[in-house]
Amino acid sequence: MFSDFYFKIVCSSRTLEKFECYCKLLVNRSVVINLINRKSRSQVIILLNHGNFRYGSYMPLCLVPYPENCTGCRFCELVCALSHDKVVNLKKARLRIVRKDIISDIPVVCAQCIDQEKECCASVCPEKAISFDGTALVVEEEKCTGCGLCEDACAYGVIRVEGTAKKCDLCGGDPLCVKFCPFGAIRYEEMKKENFQKVLSLLEG
Amino acid sequence: MEGYGGSILYIDLTDGSFKKLEMTKELSSKYLGGEGVAVKIFTDHVNPKIDPFDQRNVIVIAPGLLTGLPVPTASKTAFVSKSPLTGTIAESIMGGGIGAQMKAAGLDAIAIIGKSKNPALLSIDDDLVRFENASPYWGMFTRDAAKAIKEDYGDFVVATIGPAGESLVRYACIECEDRQAGRAGLGAVFGSKNLKAIAIRGSKDITIYDPDRLIHLALGWQETMEKSNAFIEDTKYGSGEFLEWVNAERGVFPTKNWQEGVFNERKKIDPYYWAPKYAIKNKACFACTKACGKLFVVRDGPYAGTVLDGIEYETLYALGSQCGNPDIEALARANELCDQYGIDTISTGVVIGFVMELVEKGLIDEEELGFDCRFGIAEAVPKMVELIGRRDGLGALFGEGVLRISKTIGRGCEDYAMHVKGMEPPAYDVRGMKGMGLGFMTSSRGACHLRSGFYALDLTGRFWRFSGVDRLSPIGKGEAVKLMEDFMMVYDCLGVCKFSRSFFKIEGFIELLDTAIGKSFKEDDLLLIGERINNLKQLFNLGAGVGRESYRLPKRITHEPIPAGVSKGAVLTVEEAEKMLSDYFIARGWDENGFPSKEKLAQLGLG
Numbered sequence: 001m002f003s004d005f006y007f008k009i010v011c012s013s014r015t016l017e018k019f020e021c022y023c024k025l026l027v028n029r030s031v032v033i034n035l036i037n038r039k040s041r042s043q044v045i046i047l048l049n050h051g052n053f054r055y056g057s058y059m060p061l062c063l064v065p066y067p068e069n070c071t072g073c074r075f076c077e078l079v080c081a082l083s084h085d086k087v088v089n090l091k092k093a094r095l096r097i098v099r100k101d102i103i104s105d106i107p108v109v110c111a112q113c114i115d116q117e118k119e120c121c122a123s124v125c126p127e128k129a130i131s132f133d134g135t136a137l138v139v140e141e142e143k144c145t146g147c148g149l150c151e152d153a154c155a156y157g158v159i160r161v162e163g164t165a166k167k168c169d170l171c172g173g174d175p176l177c178v179k180f181c182p183f184g185a186i187r188y189e190e191m192k193k194e195n196f197q198k199v200l201s202l203l204e205g
Numbered sequence: 206m207e208g209y210g211g212s213i214l215y216i217d218l219t220d221g222s223f224k225k226l227e228m229t230k231e232l233s234s235k236y237l238g239g240e241g242v243a244v245k246i247f248t249d250h251v252n253p254k255i256d257p258f259d260q261r262n263v264i265v266i267a268p269g270l271l272t273g274l275p276v277p278t279a280s281k282t283a284f285v286s287k288s289p290l291t292g293t294i295a296e297s298i299m300g301g302g303i304g305a306q307m308k309a310a311g312l313d314a315i316a317i318i319g320k321s322k323n324p325a326l327l328s329i330d331d332d333l334v335r336f337e338n339a340s341p342y343w344g345m346f347t348r349d350a351a352k353a354i355k356e357d358y359g360d361f362v363v364a365t366i367g368p369a370g371e372s373l374v375r376y377a378c379i380e381c382e383d384r385q386a387g388r389a390g391l392g393a394v395f396g397s398k399n400l401k402a403i404a405i406r407g408s409k410d411i412t413i414y415d416p417d418r419l420i421h422l423a424l425g426w427q428e429t430m431e432k433s434n435a436f437i438e439d440t441k442y443g444s445g446e447f448l449e450w451v452n453a454e455r456g457v458f459p460t461k462n463w464q465e466g467v468f469n470e471r472k473k474i475d476p477y478y479w480a481p482k483y484a485i486k487n488k489a490c491f492a493c494t495k496a497c498g499k500l501f502v503v504r505d506g507p508y509a510g511t512v513l514d515g516i517e518y519e520t521l522y523a524l525g526s527q528c529g530n531p532d533i534e535a536l537a538r539a540n541e542l543c544d545q546y547g548i549d550t551i552s553t554g555v556v557i558g559f560v561m562e563l564v565e566k567g568l569i570d571e572e573e574l575g576f577d578c579r580f581g582i583a584e585a586v587p588k589m590v591e592l593i594g595r596r597d598g599l600g601a602l603f604g605e606g607v608l609r610i611s612k613t614i615g616r617g618c619e620d621y622a623m624h625v626k627g628m629e630p631p632a633y634d635v636r637g638m639k640g641m642g643l644g645f646m647t648s649s650r651g652a653c654h655l656r657s658g659f660y661a662l663d664l665t666g667r668f669w670r671f672s673g674v675d676r677l678s679p680i681g682k683g684e685a686v687k688l689m690e691d692f693m694m695v696y697d698c699l700g701v702c703k704f705s706r707s708f709f710k711i712e713g714f715i716e717l718l719d720t721a722i723g724k725s726f727k728e729d730d731l732l733l734i735g736e737r738i739n740n741l742k743q744l745f746n747l748g749a750g751v752g753r754e755s756y757r758l759p760k761r762i763t764h765e766p767i768p769a770g771v772s773k774g775a776v777l778t779v780e781e782a783e784k785m786l787s788d789y790f791i792a793r794g795w796d797e798n799g800f801p802s803k804e805k806l807a808q809l810g811l812g
Contacts, residue, residue, distance in 0.1 A: 071489035071496040072382070074302070078275035078492060083420055087410035088274055090309065101352065102383050102512055103500065105488075179424065180275075180494055182431050182440070183487055 060135070063095070063109040063168065063175060064192050065199050070185035072097060072105030076177035083176055084166070094168040095158055095177060095186070098203060106202045107185050109177075110158045110168035112137050121150035121159050121167060129165070136170040155200065206233060207414045208270060208722035210308040213246065214334070216327065218398050219260065219319030221336045228313040234724075235810065237698035237731075238270030238313060240296050241738045243285035246316050247294065248741055253748030257289040257390075258373065258397040260320035266364075266403075267314040268304025269700015273411060273492070274721055275423050277430060280490035281700040282307070282381075287749070288389040288650060289375045289397075290552070290606050291627040294745045295389035295650035298697060300490025301381025306362045309407025321399040328358060329405040339401035344368055346545040347380040354404050365402035366392040367547025372596045373397060374604035376552035376629070380544060383514040384490055387549040389628060389650045390606075414723030422720055430495055430708055439497040439704065440487055442476035445518040447664075449475050455664055455676075456770030457634035460526040461580045462558035463623050463761050466634045467770035470531035474521050479533045488514045493702065501537055508538040508587075515540050522632030523554020524590075528561060529580030539587040546594025552606060555629035557589045559607050562621060568614055574599055620760040626651030626751070636762055637772030638663035640674065640682040643785040646756040647686060649742040657689045658703055669710055677772075679781040683788025691735035698734065737809040740793075740801050744811070753798050758782055 077093035085092045098106040113120035114132060122130040122137050129143035130150065144164040151161050159167040170188070178188045212225045228242075236242045243265040250263050264286040271279035282304030288295035307315065310331050317327070324339035337358070342350040342365075351363040362381065370377035370392030377392030378385040386392075395401070413419055430436050438446040452458045452471050460468040472478060480499060488498030503511040516537060524530060524539045543550045561580050563569040571578060575598070578585040592600035602610055607629050611622030623630055628651025635642030644657035654660050661668045662685065663676040669692070671685060695711060696703050699718075709717075711728050719725050758777065766776040790797060794805035806812040 068486060071487045071493075071498070073280075073489035073491060073493050073496065074305075075275060075277070075492050075494050078273075079420055079423065082275055082413065082416050085410075086416040087412055088308075089408070089410045090305065091408045092410075099382065102348065102514060176420070180427060182427075182436075182494055183496065 060112070060114060061170075061188050062112040062114075062136075062191055063170065063177070064187050064189050064195050065107040065109050066185050066187065066195065067104065067106045067199060067202055069183045070097065070105040070107045071183055072099050075180045076107070076186060079176045079180055083171065092160070092162075092166070094160075094166060100202070104202055106199055108156050108158060108199055108203065109186055110137075111156065111191070111196050112168070112170070118155075119153045121154055121165070124149045124153040130167075133169075135173045136168065138169045139165045139167060156196075206230065206722065207412050208274065209233065209238070210311045210313045210409075210411065212311050213314045213316065214312050214329070216315060216317045216334070217319045218317060218321040218325060218336070218400060221321075223334050233270075235734065236738065237695075237734055239267050239272065239281065239700045240269075240283035240285065240298065240694065240697035241734060242314050242698075243267040243283045243296070244294065244738050244741055246314055247285045248745050250316065250318065251287060251745075253287075253745050254750075255287070257287040257292065257394060260398065261318065262287050262394060262397070263316055263318045264391060264394050264398075265314055265316045266303070266307070268307050270698060271717065271721065272700030273305035273308040274413070275419065275492065276701065276717060276721075277423060277426050277492070277494045278490075278702040278705040279700050280304070280492045280702060281697070282386075283697060283700075284379060284386045284391045286391050286394045288391065288628075289373070289393045290390040291651045293626060293649055293651070293749055293751060294742050295391065296697065297379070297386035297388050297391045298655075299379070299381060299384050299386040300493065300702065301364060301384040302362045302491040303364045303381045303403070303405060304700060305491055306405045306407050308411055309409055310405060311407065311409050315403075317398065317400065319398065324399050324401050326354065326401055327403045328361070329403070329407075330361075331407055331409065342401050343371060347547050348383075348545060350402060351380075354402060358404055359406075361404035361406045363402055363404045365547075366395045366400075367545055367594070369393075369546040369548045369594045369596075369604070370396040371401070372604070374548055374593060374596065375606045375609070376549045376556075376604075377547050378549045380547055382491070383488070383544065385544065385549070388551065388653065390549070390552075392547050413721055415720045418720045419717075422717060426708065426713070427494055430705075433708070435704070435707065436495055439495055442480045443484075443497045443499050443515075443517065444704070445476040445516065445521045448518060448521060449477065451632075451664070452770070454771060455637065456767065456772035457637040457664075458526055459522060459630070459632060459634045461529045462527060462555075462562045462621060463634065463759075464562075464765075465769065466637060466767035466772050466775075468526035471526065473531040474525040474533050474536060476516075476521075479516075483533070483537070490702065495702075495704065497704065503534050503537055506534055508534040511538045511541050513537060513541040513544060517550070519631050520550040520554070523551045524557070524586055525554075527554045527558035528586050529558075530583045530586050531581070532583035535583035535586055539590045542587055542590040542594060546590065548590070548594060551631050552629040553590060553593060555623055556593065556603050556607055556610065557586060559610065559622060560589065560603060561585070563614065563618060566618070568616060568618055569599070620764075623759050623761065624652060625758060626755055628652050633660050633663075634767060634772070635758070636767050636777050637775040638676050639679045639777055639781065639785065640676065640686055642758060642762065642777045642782065643679075643682050643686045643789060644689070646758060646782065646786060647690070647789055649739070649746055655703060656693060657686050658693045658706065659686055659689050661706065662689070668707070677775060679777075679785045681788075682785045683790075684792040686785075686789055687792040688732075690739055691732045694735035694738050695731045698738070733809070737811065740805065740809055740811055743795070743799060743801060747800060751799065753786075756786055
């Protein structure tokens, strides 16, 4: 199938600034390149233009929920738990599908609250154990004390403490939940805040 | 054991006791899981002679072996009990999330015996088993009951009956997450035990033999499915996508209580017409990435506010063509009411069509009924559903099913009472599909298309190991139906949807089972397990009094040819039916009355 795949270039080791470049490739899996070096952004863009690639935005990609497309099958939860914890257990998934009634199946995913306008797992962590690795906000297991503050802070209820905190790591840039959703209820794309707002209001309503 | 929950829960509603036994290796290797395990437990505990509403009847609930695991379309949970409709062992299989929660609570089966004094709600929260008072929910519609139970007890998955199950409508269903264990009236077995609902949730791990490889295999199957035409059609139009083709190209879409084989107004109930207009998104069973369900919403008109997960092919026939009903909105409302009252749409529709014919023939007084109820009167269909759901007036009789209605009314109407072994038939006019006709006869739960799944062969001529199947010929059907029944049983044991039969076939399961539970099977091992279970069911049915005459098809099928369309003139004569049945018994190693031979039972380890 012909689809959008992406290159990911992380430049500048200090601030971990990141941007994506989309290109259309006839390959069957996504390609991730992490360039952690001191090249300036413009230099990287020149490099990409030279390679005939069109670059996209500077926002990191994240999971974006589309509740109107969710069939409520929960396959995403099953594969998420199996790939991360090596067991089948819906409760261990790093995302959840909330079935309110016949009409609404709500995919609730981690927003990777990177811009940190409000409290989130990373901002409340007293050990600074949750940080951006160039793809997602991930937990550094050795720093985490399992205090559970992150669990309380998460607006979506998708971080869980079992010994240490467990959260969505976007499968290192190739999220399985997205691969198993042919209906586009969860997509891997640029942040759409309105979709997360919608999820929160559906959960409350 | 990898892939399994690990225990079997036995519940006695009479004294509120329960015990847990281990799910043994022997049970898993001889019966896999799902329906197989349920049938084994059921037949071990129930005397075939008892009345289905006797409190000694047992209902066993068992998720398939692959159910709850990330295998695309492995969603099914089997309910097995003695059917109030047929008096035989009957299985009813649903795609709701109950099975996955059972496994997460460590359960491979729940067997329920006895009768609660007061309306009961069985709540299972991992290891905690509780009997709660269900009086507040008694009388509630299925959706309302599930919602209220969730509000009162928390985030459980709820399987519930509706008012029809409570009042013992013989074709009442069990509903979970807007999916139904529809056929054979097992909702009435719940009702007879004063069991309104089961609320269940689990948080335990299910271990997998090779987790990474299972994800890899699942991805492969997902890709295969997404590329198929079936995926495109099912996700766009649902299971009714081939309705036009069955009418125009095969002429076997039963219409007006099986008087005709083509529905002339089919365009109005064809999903190619209604899906773009009324379906607002796809809905799926648990763990199904193929989503043939549609969220159907009626926004205005007399049926405004109708919302349901549907409309399935079988329902388009039962509440549509069978009643001569071309109004998709009335059909949708009738379907929604069936779900809400908790009755099987197929049996309900066949009953309504039968009543319409009785009214037209003057055997039922329309005034007593209180409204016009003839073929083609769309408003009559939802009205009839309510009458049956509430068991009001004549609804009390109609809730007994076609066989018992025909016996009560008599005067020759038995000839067009459409049923086999008491169960109303699905949407395949077997006059033009003879293998399917034999499938209706031999199915353990009466007229059923899914025990053998033979419609796939009769309609297309080829499937799996078969090719060049002539739908109008009775030759070779005995052996073919036997093999298909054993094959389909593997699906019910594994909990995989039969709509995936052209993907996994049987060879696909060998790798999946190896990966999930670390056990290697051969194709023949799996088919032998299927055969063992089918024989076990037959032994129960023989004990329940099933004899050669029980396999009879309705007279309309054996004597009245299809009047028009591609299959014009087709009829399945008594001679053909008897010949096929004899062939089938021979293929099974059974005598002419259906008793398995000693050698056969020994071969299957049942002797």
